[in-house]
Amino acid sequence: MQRRGFLAGLMAGGAVCAAGNAFGYEVTKSDAEWKALLSPAAYDVLRHEGTEAPFTSPLNNEHRKGVFACAGCKLDLFDSGTKFDSGTGWPSFWKPLPKAVEEISDRSLFMVRTKVSCRRCGGHLGHVFDDGPKPTGLRYCMNGVAMTFKVA
Numbered sequence: 135m136q137r138r139g140f141l142a143g144l145m146a147g148g149a150v151c152a153a154g155n156a157f158g159y160e161v162t163k164s165d166a167e168w169k170a171l172l173s174p175a176a177y178d179v180l181r182h183e184g185t186e187a188p189f190t191s192p193l194n195n196e197h198r199k200g201v202f203a204c205a206g207c208k209l210d211l212f213d214s215g216t217k218f219d220s221g222t223g224w225p226s227f228w229k230p231l232p233k234a235v236e237e238i239s240d241r242s243l244f245m246v247r248t249k250v251s252c253r254r255c256g257g258h259l260g261h262v263f264d265d266g267p268k269p270t271g272l273r274y275c276m277n278g279v280a281m282t283f284k285v286a
């Protein structure tokens with residue numbers, strides 16, 4: 135919590151207090167509002183850090199030019215030009231769009247992983263690993279259900 139507050143404060147600056155938002159996110163809704171807005175699968179991933187079953191997202195096979203956006207608040211997250219086939223069964227990218235995501239260290243499940251969430255609504259998207267392709271060497275392993283695709 136402390137780290138999240140610190141990061142959010144860094145990014146949003148004084149706007150955190152002005153917005154009266156404890157977490158510093160621009161888009162906030164109650165749990166009930168999110169539940170009504172999202173599909174059950176998207177709600178589980180975005181709001182409760184669930185993980186979709188691999189090889190189930192239609193976005194795995196999305197190869198058109200366009201942008202992958204947050205299913206919760208519609209913020210653009212990844213350009214199709216940074217998508218690659220990781221073979222993991224989850225849509226994977228080597229770089230997010232500028233100011234699209236926030237990354238928080240996650241020590242659950244006896245591993246140190248880095249959680250990736252939407253910068254604007256705090257929705258959980260997936261994790262980032264350091265075994266990705268060039269040029270960044272990063273692999274953003276995303277839950278497809280947490281995103282929508284907009285054709286360019």
Ligand SMILES: [Zn+2]
Nearest residue numbers: 204207252255
């Ligand atoms: Zn969002």
